Structures are given as structure tokens and as C-alpha cells.
Amino acid sequence: MSEHLALDVGGVFAAILLVVVLGFVVVSVRRWLFERAGGTVECSLRTLPTSKSDSLTGDGSDQDGAGVWQLGLGRYKGDELHWHRIFGFRKRPRQVIHRRGLIVSNRRSPKDEEAAALVPDADIIEVRDGDLTVELAMSAAALTGFLAWLEAAPPGFPIDFPG
Known part of the structure; x- marks a missing residue:
């Protein structure tokens, strides 16, 4: 037995x-x-609340309200950035960020508690695409490529950068 x-x-x-x-x-x-296939960069992503009221707790104290950082790959496909989780099985992207109407609203360095979850020497940018607001964390070289992709938009594409 x-x-x-x-x-x-x-x-x-x-x-x-x-x-x-x-x-x-x-x-x-x-x-x-x-x-x-080319056109890919390592890029972490986290979703932000769409309005300030989404990030307030019941007692009125301001919480970050943002989702957790997820490691992934960004893939440039025409006028879209397709974001895929690095540890996933899906072929379809989890997020699609459109270049048309994209607003880059903030750029910052990671906070101490964020640095462990991101690639070394990452920069973080906040982008808005319609109702979707996310933060993307990527290396300086990848960020330069992202900004060049934005600036290379055809004439007539409304793209806003922070002033």
C-alpha cells in the first residue's frame, strides 16, 4: 500500500x-x-483614480488611491502603445494607450517605497488618455523613446505636454 x-x-x-x-x-x-516583432520596451504601469474624490477615504484623509505597480512590456503599434503584463498568457494587451489626444501631465522620480517594484533608475510619467489615467515607469532611454514617439505624431494630433 x-x-x-x-x-x-x-x-x-x-x-x-x-x-x-x-x-x-x-x-x-x-x-x-x-x-x-520590435518596438517593445520594459514598462511598469499602474492605474490612477480618475478624480480626486476617488482617492479620498471615508474619514476624509487623502490616500494615494493608485493601483499597484505591474511589470510589463510596452509595444508601439502605429498610433497606440499596447501594454502587456510580463507574467501573463494573454496575447491581447491589458491596456491600450492612444497617441491621439494623449496628455502627459506629470513626470517624477519614484518614491522610496516604489523603487523596489520598478526597474532601476526608472522615471515615472503620468499620462491621460480620455478617462484612463495611468502612470508609466520606464528607464531614461525608454522614456526618451516614448516622448519621441509622441512628438513624431502626424500633424493635427493634439498632444499636450506639461508646461
């Missing part, structure tokens, strides 16, 4: 290990396919 139990436990352990390895391979191949 104990021989069968040992074989069952070993089989379950092998199956779990196989699923974990297979998941790692799928995530790695997905990332490789995104990067192979």
Missing part, C-alpha cells in the same frame, strides 16, 4: 513540476515573440 502511495505522490509532484515548467516556457516564448 505504501508503494502505491509513494508512486501517487511522486506522480502528483511530477505533474505539478511539469505544469510549472510549461508555464515558464509559455511566458518566455510569449515575451520572445513580442520582442522579436
